[in-house]
Amino acid sequence: MTVLFWVGGVLLALTALPAAFFFALHLGTGEPVPLARAKALYHWAVVVFLGTFDIAIFTKVVQGIILVW
Known part of the structure; x- marks a missing residue:
């Protein structure tokens, strides 16, 4: 789970920071x-965040089902 959060955080930073930069440039x-790029x-930053949250x-749901089963 820690690896998931690290990968998600790095990908989020790699998409959100340039988005903020391009918006400031616009x-x-x-x-x-720059607005189109932002x-x-x-x-993509939203997709990464929601995908990480979803996974x-x-x-946790699958782990709970395995514990109950």
């Missing part, structure tokens, strides 16, 4: 291209 320049990276929850 705010500073007003160009539409949106794409933000969506963690279902791991």
Whole structure:
């Protein structure tokens, strides 16, 4: 489980930090291209976060089913 959180955290950092950078770049320049990149990276950051959360929850559910069985 620790490996899952480390991998999820690293992937989240690799997607969320550039998203914030590109959004700040868009705010500073007003160009539409950094905004498009920020949106794409933000969506991937959400996918990584929700996927990690989902895997963690279902791991606990499966462990509980195995214990009851």
